[in-house]
Amino acid sequence: MAGRMIGPFELGDRLGVGGMGIVYRATYTKTGAPVAIKILSPDLSQAESLQKRFEREVAILKKLQHPHIVRYYGGGKLGTQRFYAMELVTGGSIEGYLKEHGQLPWKEVLDLALQIAQALEHSHAAGVIHRDLKPANLLRAKDGTLKLTDFGIARDTTATALTAAGRTVGTYSYMSPEQIRGKPPVDRRTDLYALGCVMFEMITGETPFRGDNAGEMLIMHLQEDPPRPSSLNPECPQVVEDLILKLLAKDPEDRFFDALAVQVAIEQIQEQLTKPVEPISPEAAKTAEANVPKKKKRKKSAKVPFYERAWFLASILVTILFLATIPFWPMSEDQLFARAEALMKSEEPTDWGDAYDKYLKPLQQKFPQGKHADQVQQYVDQVEMHQAERRARATAKTGRDPNSEAERLFLEADRYEKFGDRISALEKYESMVVLLKDREQDRAFVMLAKKRIQEIEAAGGDPVDRVQMVDQSLARADELVQQGKTIEARTIWNSIMTLYAGNQELEVQVRQARQRLSEKRSSSE
Numbered sequence: 090m091a092g093r094m095i096g097p098f099e100l101g102d103r104l105g106v107g108g109m110g111i112v113y114r115a116t117y118t119k120t121g122a123p124v125a126i127k128i129l130s131p132d133l134s135q136a137e138s139l140q141k142r143f144e145r146e147v148a149i150l151k152k153l154q155h156p157h158i159v160r161y162y163g164g165g166k167l168g169t170q171r172f173y174a175m176e177l178v179t180g181g182s183i184e185g186y187l188k189e190h191g192q193l194p195w196k197e198v199l200d201l202a203l204q205i206a207q208a209l210e211h212s213h214a215a216g217v218i219h220r221d222l223k224p225a226n227l228l229r230a231k232d233g234t235l236k237l238t239d240f241g242i243a244r245d246t247t248a249t250a251l252t253a254a255g256r257t258v259g260t261y262s263y264m265s266p267e268q269i270r271g272k273p274p275v276d277r278r279t280d281l282y283a284l285g286c287v288m289f290e291m292i293t294g295e296t297p298f299r300g301d302n303a304g305e306m307l308i309m310h311l312q313e314d315p316p317r318p319s320s321l322n323p324e325c326p327q328v329v330e331d332l333i334l335k336l337l338a339k340d341p342e343d344r345f346f347d348a349l350a351v352q353v354a355i356e357q358i359q360e361q362l363t364k365p366v367e368p369i370s371p372e373a374a375k376t377a378e379a380n381v382p383k384k385k386k387r388k389k390s391a392k393v394p395f396y397e398r399a400w401f402l403a404s405i406l407v408t409i410l411f412l413a414t415i416p417f418w419p420m421s422e423d424q425l426f427a428r429a430e431a432l433m434k435s436e437e438p439t440d441w442g443d444a445y446d447k448y449l450k451p452l453q454q455k456f457p458q459g460k461h462a463d464q465v466q467q468y469v470d471q472v473e474m475h476q477a478e479r480r481a482r483a484t485a486k487t488g489r490d491p492n493s494e495a496e497r498l499f500l501e502a503d504r505y506e507k508f509g510d511r512i513s514a515l516e517k518y519e520s521m522v523v524l525l526k527d528r529e530q531d532r533a534f535v536m537l538a539k540k541r542i543q544e545i546e547a548a549g550g551d552p553v554d555r556v557q558m559v560d561q562s563l564a565r566a567d568e569l570v571q572q573g574k575t576i577e578a579r580t581i582w583n584s585i586m587t588l589y590a591g592n593q594e595l596e597v598q599v600r601q602a603r604q605r606l607s608e609k610r611s612s613s614e
């Protein structure tokens with residue numbers, strides 16, 4: 090095949106063979122850029138179901154643009170042959186690495202898991218569930234960056250366990266209980282289970298369940314507790330182990346809420362485990378020693394009648410056993426609420442995530458009409474708004490397409506607010522509320538919009554007229570130019586152009602901004 094042309098690509102070496110086709114290294118002849126080309130096997134090109142699957146994979150890849158997802162470049166059909174070009178990733182797969190080295194240090198596992206969770210967050214927000222996350226589908230670029238690939242069965246919600254896994258027995262190793270049973274329906278948390286399996290394998294060198302055959306393995310996913318990772322790799326820290334076991338929960342409800350919650354938990358662990366331990370000074374050690382009550386030493390040597398000691402010990406034992414059973418009692422509404430409240434009072438949004446998963450959602454399920462129901466709802470709203478806003482910020486920061494129309498509208502209004510145009514921001518937030526108020530899935534954004542409206546109104550002051558405000562901004566940009574701060578001035582002109590293009594009221598100002606920008610551009614050339 091090497092040297093053969095397919096469309097504008099010249100084929101090079103074969104990189105590998107997958108369930109649907111062959112992947113080649115290739116060169117885009119127009120620019121000389123290296124790419125990877127996946128070609129649907131000619132003998133499979135006839136099968137309609139495979140053609141559809143190939144097309145679906147292309148359609149999904151087109152939607153996803155993320156630094157940790159293999160980038161789609163373009164594709165086509167030549168005669169009966171279908172192909173598509175994608176980013177070439179040359180650092181090998183995690184599967185290959187594990188085969189060669191056995192396992193990975195836990196710090197690296199956390200780093201990789203964070204990148205996978207980021208890729209999943211993006212894909213889930215676009216409505217795509219991967220469903221086949223495994224080490225073979227995690228490729229590494231030369232600089233070590235991780236790239237998720239192979240969306241061949243993503244979103245194939247009709248596939249049963251067997252059709253989904255039929256291509257390789259290995260896939261059974263990463264299959265969640267709901268994927269095997271078909272209920273509850275597969276959702277974003279299915280990928281989180283697979284992430285748990287992958288993390289388990291990276292840290293211990295073994296998959297969580299190892300049966301003699303596929304059936305045995307599936308039953309283990311359904312019924313057996315996974316071994317503790319530290320029993321296979323004693324270096325695995327307790328908090329990392331807890332995170333992996335939470336991802337591996339049989340019931341999706343017991344896993345993390347979503348891939349964002351996983352990222353937050355990983356970042357928290359990274360911070361916790363890399364904090365230097367404070368050394369104990371000799372003075373502090375001495376003081377601590379001096380503070381130990383002398384009485385204790387004496388008591389040890391005092392003669393206590395044997396029966397007294399036995400009773401004492403027995404009663405302690407009974408108390409310990411009694412206390413040990415407490416975590417297994419179902420918690421009352423008051424107990425759950427007290428724990429939720431304590432976490433919600435924390436300044437740390439990660440604690441809110443914990444409150445949400447562990448106490449607030451269970452409270453809503455078990456005590457929908459309970460005496461704390463209103464306050465619980467308020468807390469749930471607070472967490473959901475925080476998460477929606479965080480996600481929107483990430484979208485804006487990375488320049489990705491918004492994850493939903495609600496997010497797009499919110500970011501638009503936010504841009505006006507940041508620019509200082511409170512009138513337009515208010516208008517945008519208000520229209521968001523009107524447009525989205527009945528859409529349950531956009532509740533968090535509607536609440537956020539309402540909160541912003543209240544804040545803008547509460548800030549008071551005369552809302553500056555829009556035209557006047559933009560005029561002032563133009564004047565400010567001119568001042569900035571005189572002070573040599575061209576970058577700041579450009580930001581203002583750019584904002585005016587993007588925010589008000591097409592607004593008749595501000596036609597003159599937009600033209601002026603464009604003109605200033607082009608003058609600056611030509612003078613700096």
Ligand SMILES: Nc1ncnc2c1ncn2[C@@H]1O[C@H](COP(=O)(O)OP(=O)(O)OP(=O)(O)O)[C@@H](O)[C@H]1O
Pocket residue numbers: 104105106107108109110111112125127159175176177178179182225226228238239241256
């Ligand atoms: N973008 C890429 N850059 C470099 N190598 C790649 C790229 N995509 C795939 N490969 C290599 O080509 C091989 C085949 O990939 P492909 O995605 O077709 O199948 P697979 O994941 O092995 O199998 P299946 O589709 O059955 O799950 C893989 O082993 C992988 O190492």
